[in-house]
Amino acid sequence: MAVAGGVVVLILFIVSLCAPWLSPYDPNEINLREVLASPSPAHLFGTDQLGRDVMSRMIWGAGISLKVGFVATGFSLFIGVILGALAGYYGRWVDAIIMRFVDVMLCFPAFFLILAVIAILEPSIWNIMIVIGLTGWMGITRLVRADFISLKERDFVQAARAIGTGDLRIIFRHILPNAMASILVAATLGVAGAILTESALSFLGIGVQPPTPSWGNILTAGKNNIDIAWWLSLYPGLAILITVLGYNLLGEGIRDSLDPRLR
Amino acid sequence: MLKYILKRLLLMVPLIVGITIVCFIVIHLAPGSPTDLQTDLNPRVSAEAKARLQAMYDLDKPIYEQYLLWVGRLATLDLGQSFSTDHRPVVDKIMERIPITIIINVLSMILIILVAIPIGVLSAVRQDSLFDKVTAVIVFIGFAVPTFWLALLLMILFGVDLGWLPISGVRSLNYEYLPPLAAALDLLKHLILPVFLSAFGGLAGLSRYMRSNMLEVIRQDYITTARAKGLSERVVIYKHALRNALLPVITILGLSIPGLIGGSVIFETIFAIPGMGQLFYMSVMSRDYPVVMGILFIGAVLTLIGNLVADISYAVADPRIRVA
Numbered sequence: 001m002a003v004a005g006g007v008v009v010l011i012l013f014i015v016s017l018c019a020p021w022l023s024p025y026d027p028n029e030i031n032l033r034e035v036l037a038s039p040s041p042a043h044l045f046g047t048d049q050l051g052r053d054v055m056s057r058m059i060w061g062a063g064i065s066l067k068v069g070f071v072a073t074g075f076s077l078f079i080g081v082i083l084g085a086l087a088g089y090y091g092r093w094v095d096a097i098i099m100r101f102v103d104v105m106l107c108f109p110a111f112f113l114i115l116a117v118i119a120i121l122e123p124s125i126w127n128i129m130i131v132i133g134l135t136g137w138m139g140i141t142r143l144v145r146a147d148f149i150s151l152k153e154r155d156f157v158q159a160a161r162a163i164g165t166g167d168l169r170i171i172f173r174h175i176l177p178n179a180m181a182s183i184l185v186a187a188t189l190g191v192a193g194a195i196l197t198e199s200a201l202s203f204l205g206i207g208v209q210p211p212t213p214s215w216g217n218i219l220t221a222g223k224n225n226i227d228i229a230w231w232l233s234l235y236p237g238l239a240i241l242i243t244v245l246g247y248n249l250l251g252e253g254i255r256d257s258l259d260p261r262l263r
Numbered sequence: 264m265l266k267y268i269l270k271r272l273l274l275m276v277p278l279i280v281g282i283t284i285v286c287f288i289v290i291h292l293a294p295g296s297p298t299d300l301q302t303d304l305n306p307r308v309s310a311e312a313k314a315r316l317q318a319m320y321d322l323d324k325p326i327y328e329q330y331l332l333w334v335g336r337l338a339t340l341d342l343g344q345s346f347s348t349d350h351r352p353v354v355d356k357i358m359e360r361i362p363i364t365i366i367i368n369v370l371s372m373i374l375i376i377l378v379a380i381p382i383g384v385l386s387a388v389r390q391d392s393l394f395d396k397v398t399a400v401i402v403f404i405g406f407a408v409p410t411f412w413l414a415l416l417l418m419i420l421f422g423v424d425l426g427w428l429p430i431s432g433v434r435s436l437n438y439e440y441l442p443p444l445a446a447a448l449d450l451l452k453h454l455i456l457p458v459f460l461s462a463f464g465g466l467a468g469l470s471r472y473m474r475s476n477m478l479e480v481i482r483q484d485y486i487t488t489a490r491a492k493g494l495s496e497r498v499v500i501y502k503h504a505l506r507n508a509l510l511p512v513i514t515i516l517g518l519s520i521p522g523l524i525g526g527s528v529i530f531e532t533i534f535a536i537p538g539m540g541q542l543f544y545m546s547v548m549s550r551d552y553p554v555v556m557g558i559l560f561i562g563a564v565l566t567l568i569g570n571l572v573a574d575i576s577y578a579v580a581d582p583r584i585r586v587a
Contacts (some may be wrong), residue, residue: 100281101281103278103281104284105285107281107570108282108285108566109524109525110522111525112524112525112528112558113289113559115543115544116289116547118547119547119552120552199409200411204529204532205548206547222415226418226422227419230419233419237412237415240412241408244409245403248406
């Protein structure tokens with residue numbers, strides 16, 4: 001199953017890299033003679049309210065989803081790993097302050113916080129990447145902290161300390177590589193979560209802004225034409241489902257292969 | 264017990280302070296703050312709105328004083344006035360919309376409990392059976408389904424194609440003229456889809472959690488003891504094991520509150536339900552900052568209260584917690 005997930009992720013990479021060659025039409029080409037045409041051999045997934053080819057928009061949208069997923073998760077990882085490492089390694093008041101901050105952030109319904117910040121900064125693809133990243137680091141912090149707490153007592157860390165290795169070097173060169181496995185799993189699942197959040201934001205009209213195609217904003221058109229154009233609602237959602245499923249399967253697969261206790 | 268509750272209440276104090284600080288920082292991202300030099304270049308913010316922001320957050324004073332003044336107003340539940348044309352106090356606008364949001368969230372939580380727990384228990388008791396495998400697949404897909412998309416599909420199926428359920432609002436046009444029973448039925452019909460959808464994500468999570476919990480409990484020594492005493496499997500599973508496996512569910516439900524509240528933005532917008540989520544969405548779209556900030560704050564406080572209630576109920580249900 002993990003292999004299936006990996007294949008889905010790989011295909012998505014290829015599709016988004018080859019979008020200019022794969023997409024049958026220009027994703028932004030407006031054709032008012034073919035508004036809301038149902039799926040046909042010419043337009044496999046039909047056309048939208050401006051006569052644009054839905055399949056082409058979905059192919060270009062794949063790259064957007066991927067970009068948002070990776071950049072947002074990158075932000076979360078950056079913050080989460082650093083804070084988690086500091087909290088786990090130094091303990092005491094450093095730990096107390098960081099973990100209370102995590103508790104505070106977890107009190108906010110993430111979607112509320114994202115929307116509030118987006119309301120203030122303009123909705124744009126960069127802003128939503130940053131905001132999704134800034135509201136998604138708490139789980140990673142907890143994970144990294146737990147790993148650090150158990151790893152820092154191990155003999156190899158004691159040995160490194162005994163020969164006078166500095167804290168930073170111990171954190172990044174000795175402990176962090178050993179915590180990489182669980183971070184990798186969290187990152188893979190994080191990409192899936194970020195893609196879901198982006199699509200929901202774009203669906204609400206506060207994420208990726210048209211005319212830039214995204215799976216979420218095609219679904220907005222689906223909602224507006226709900227009684228006449230089912231294809232606008234069906235296909236982009238299916239794409240999100242398969243993508244998220246792919247990342248989740250891959251993440252679970254990595255976890256199972258790294259953690260022998262779960263076999 | 265009283266000591267535990269007091270301790271738990273004291274722990275909330277730093278969290279509330281933290282929540283106000285995060286809200287305060289978010290406000291200061293807003294145009295009109297002294298740190299934002301781009302304000303004058305931002306055409307979306309009118310001079311009037313800027314002036315009102317200035318006055319509301321005392322932007323001419325030093326930053327710590329701004330914060331203290333703002334917290335002082337929060338303490339008296341003064342969240343300012345809406346920027347929209349009605350200029351009503353933010354608190355009133357939010358309060359009139361909270362009930363429907365809470366009703367939907369409570370109903371979906373009840374639905375989650377009623378459906379997820381039996382599924383989790385059954386798949387644990389019959390581990391590796393066909394039932395267990397099928398639910399595992401469904402749950403895994405459930406985690407990946409964008410619920411707003413599922414909402415669209417169900418709207419198309421039940422609303423447009425079959426015409427069984429209404430797809431917007433909480434009342435029909437003729438609601439006022441319906442007899443009480445029919446009116447209740449009308450409300451119920453409007454709530455079926457929103458409640459099911461907001462429960463959907465939690466269903467997958469809780470049933471999986473319940474399964475692993477139950478599997479863990481079944482391996483405990485006291486379950487072996489119960490079996491060794493010659494108790495029937497039924498009593499062992501549903502009396503000894505289930506009660507212990509249920510305890511942590513209280514915490515999980517508490518943790519799911521922010522997700523449910525956050526999700527209300529999506530469902531209330533899709534189904535045009537006049538609740539707090541829809542108000543939040545509309546305020547975000549019209550850049551009605553006082554309302555946005557008010558709901559952000561109240562959403563966090565509701566989560567905090569939910570977690571407090573969960574922790575206290577856990578302590579009531581499990582004496583071991585109180586001692587620790």
